[in-house]
Amino acid sequence: MSLNTPTYDLIILGAGPAGLSSALHLAQMMPGIAQRTLILEKSQHPRPKLCGGGLLPDGEIVLRELGLDITEIAHVDAPLAHFDFAGQGLAMNAPDESGIAFRLIRRDEFDAWLAAKARASGFDIREGVTVKTVQASAQGCVLSTDQGTFHAKAVIGADGSKGITRRIVNPRETAHSARVLELIAPPKPEASSHIQQDAYFDFRPIPTGIGGYIWDFPTLVKGVSSRCWGIYDANFTSGAATRPLLEALAEEMQAHGYDLSEYKVEGHPIRWFESKAEFSSPGLILAGDAAGVDALFGEGIAPALGYGRLAAEEIVAAFEKNDFHFSRYKRRILSSELGKSLRLRTLTARTFFGIRNAPIQRFIWTKLGAPTTFYVQSFLVYWAKRRQKKG
Ligand SMILES: Cc1cc2nc3c(=O)[nH]c(=O)nc-3n(C[C@H](O)[C@H](O)[C@H](O)COP(=O)(O)OP(=O)(O)OC[C@H]3O[C@@H](n4cnc5c(N)ncnc54)[C@H](O)[C@@H]3O)c2cc1C
Numbered sequence: 122m123s124l125n126t127p128t129y130d131l132i133i134l135g136a137g138p139a140g141l142s143s144a145l146h147l148a149q150m151m152p153g154i155a156q157r158t159l160i161l162e163k164s165q166h167p168r169p170k171l172c173g174g175g176l177l178p179d180g181e182i183v184l185r186e187l188g189l190d191i192t193e194i195a196h197v198d199a200p201l202a203h204f205d206f207a208g209q210g211l212a213m214n215a216p217d218e219s220g221i222a223f224r225l226i227r228r229d230e231f232d233a234w235l236a237a238k239a240r241a242s243g244f245d246i247r248e249g250v251t252v253k254t255v256q257a258s259a260q261g262c263v264l265s266t267d268q269g270t271f272h273a274k275a276v277i278g279a280d281g282s283k284g285i286t287r288r289i290v291n292p293r294e295t296a297h298s299a300r301v302l303e304l305i306a307p308p309k310p311e312a313s314s315h316i317q318q319d320a321y322f323d324f325r326p327i328p329t330g331i332g333g334y335i336w337d338f339p340t341l342v343k344g345v346s347s348r349c350w351g352i353y354d355a356n357f358t359s360g361a362a363t364r365p366l367l368e369a370l371a372e373e374m375q376a377h378g379y380d381l382s383e384y385k386v387e388g389h390p391i392r393w394f395e396s397k398a399e400f401s402s403p404g405l406i407l408a409g410d411a412a413g414v415d416a417l418f419g420e421g422i423a424p425a426l427g428y429g430r431l432a433a434e435e436i437v438a439a440f441e442k443n444d445f446h447f448s449r450y451k452r453r454i455l456s457s458e459l460g461k462s463l464r465l466r467t468l469t470a471r472t473f474f475g476i477r478n479a480p481i482q483r484f485i486w487t488k489l490g491a492p493t494t495f496y497v498q499s500f501l502v503y504w505a506k507r508r509q510k511k512g
Contacts, residue, residue, distance in 0.1 A: 129159045131436060132264055132273040134255070134286060136162035136246050137170065138422055139409020140279030141235040142429020143436075145187045148242040150437050155243035159271060161264070163251040167233035171303050171389040172422070173338050173349050174226045175199075175320065178216055180423030181224070182505035183430065187238075194234045197225040197339045197346075199320040204493075206479075207325045208376075210486035213494055216503060222320065225340050225349070231422075252280070255289055257404030259445045275404055275445050277432050279425075282392040282410040290402045297398070298390035299333070299419050302366050303351035305342055306384055309377055317346070322418070323373065327482055329364040332357055332474030333419070335373045350374060350384075353419045355393060355470050391419045393470075394463035400454055401435075401447035408432040412454070415463060417470040417501065427459040427505060458511070462504040469501065 131147075131154065133140045140160060147154045162168075176191065184191055201212045202222040215221050236246055249268075256263045257276055264271045278286025282298060308317050321337040333353035340349040352370040354362060371381040393416035400407050408428035414421035435450045454460040476482060485493060 127159070128272040130154065130157035130274050130440070131159075131277065132262065132271060132275075133158065133160045133277045133279055134252050134264070135279035135281060135284060135409075135411070136160050136166065136236055136239075136248070137232055137279060137281055137409060137425065138235060139411070139425035139428050139432075140277065141232070141239045142183065142187070142426040143277050143279060143408055143432040144239045144244050144429075145189075145235070145242060146430045146433035147436060148239075148244070149187065150433055151440070154436075158244060159273070160239065160244055160246040161250045161252055161266065161271070162246060162248045165248045166236045166246075167229040170228035170232060171301075171387050172228040173303065173336060173351055174228055174231070174340060175223050175338060175420065175422070176226055176231075177223045177420060177423045177502055179503060179505035180426050182509065183423065183426040186430075189235075189238060191224065191226070194226060194230050195341050195344065197318070197341050199223055199225060199318060199339060201319045203319060203321045204486055205321065205323045205325075206483045206486040208323065209483065210323075211490035211494060212319075213497070216498060216506070225320070225338055227340065227342060252285065255286060255405065257289065257402060259403035262404045275406070275436060275439060275447075277406055277408055277436070278411045279408045279428075279432075280411055282390045284411050286405060286407055287392065287411045289405060290399045290407055294398060296390075296392075297395045297413065298356065298392050299416065300354045300356050300366060300388065301351060301391055301419060302370060302386050302388045303349065304381070304384040304386045305340070306348045306350055306374075306379055308339075308346050308348055324482055324486065325373065326352065326354075326364070326369045327474060328477045328479045329369065330362040330477065331364065331366065331369060332361070332470065335370055337377070350379070353391075355416050355419075355474055357471055357474065391421055393419075394467050396455060396460075396464045396467070399451065401450040403446045406432055406435055406447050406450050413463065415466045417466040417473070423505070424459060424463060427457075428454075431457055431459065458504040458508040462501055466501055
């Protein structure tokens with residue numbers, strides 16, 4: 122290693138939920154590591170991040186374990202999550218006595234809040250620094266950035282779906298990415314306050330080959346009650362959709378009194394979990410979107426927070442043994458409750474989005490409410506609760 126460039130024990134690439142959760146878990150597990158770690162982030166918090174902001178109870182469990190209280194920041198509580206096909210289906214409520222199915226946060230505020238917590242734990246977050254290349258090996262890593270070169274014994278790649286680290290670990294991989302569009306609109310003028318609080322998922326686009334759903338969430342944008350609309354397509358078979366996403370979203374919104382052309386629509390991919398993929402290479406481990414999140418709903422905030430714990434455990438084990446090959450990281454992920462849930466979600470999404478017959482889809486959501494709810498709650502979500510139960 123060169124002596125005239127900064128050298129750290131650890132560099133975390135990306136200050137989103139995955140990178141910041143990794144840091145906060147490390148602060149708990151490895152006293153003193155914060156001072157020997159550098160977090161590099163190309164944006165500046167509070168930075169915009171396209172996201173519906175739906176934070177499931179799993180995410181809150183992880184935050185609570187870190188001693189963090191989500192109610193410190195602005196949020197909306199959604200008492201019910203409706204899962205529909207063409208407007209009819211089932212409603213899932215809270216898994217506990219909280220009365221909240223899930224909460225909706227804004228990512229600029231949430232990520233800035235997490236970054237402030239990481240800074241308070243002693244981490245140096247260098248913002249406005251874009252990492253250009255990472256050369257990683259078990260003997261050390263070199264990161265070249267637009268502001269110089271940095272060295273570290275290990276790197277956590279938490280640079281999201283469009284980051285550079287995924288490709289380093291999986292150089293020959295074809296993309297496993299969902300297509301997602303999103304916009305912010307005012308609340309529905311005619312709706313009652315209870316409808317305004319609920320979150321809606323409608324799987325109506327599936328028969329047109331779009332592997333996903335349209336969402337309509339309550340949200341609070343700078344204190345103003347709003348709706349976040351969007352469309353998710355897991356995109357398992359590229360080109361399978363017979364209809365543009367924008368057209369499907371416009372039609373659904375029109376049925377609720379909105380004219381999509383009045384709103385700014387933005388898109389961003391979500392990289393979903395593929396158990397055949399690699400999650401590390403010597404010197405480098407992936408977390409969050411870089412590693413792959415939920416293929417079924419595109420849920421990535423709570424998984425990113427969960428990856429933070431797994432990444433931190435792996436880093437602690439590496440420093441204890443002074444071995445940075447990270448050859449057991451994949452096993453750590455696949456055997457975790459988070460890994461099992463993500464693996465099953467990919468499998469479920471492949472099967473479920475393949476059922477393009479509208480009457481069957483309607484039947485699933487309207488007639489199979491109890492078994493569907495049981496399956497989703499027992500196997501797909503609430504992985505953090507299952508981990509806690511196992512101890
Ligand atoms: C439209 C949309 C809606 C969504 N809605 C939801 C939802 O409602 N609920 C939910 O749970 N999930 C949702 N997701 C998924 C969720 O946003 C992601 O899974 C989550 O952000 C993953 O966190 P992360 O920390 O892995 O990555 P990110 O949040 O993307 O953070 C990565 C960070 O790395 C930085 N970075 C990247 N490259 C570099 C570089 N070269 N140098 C320096 N820094 C770099 C980025 O600036 C960024 O801050 C949605 C995603 C999209 C696109």
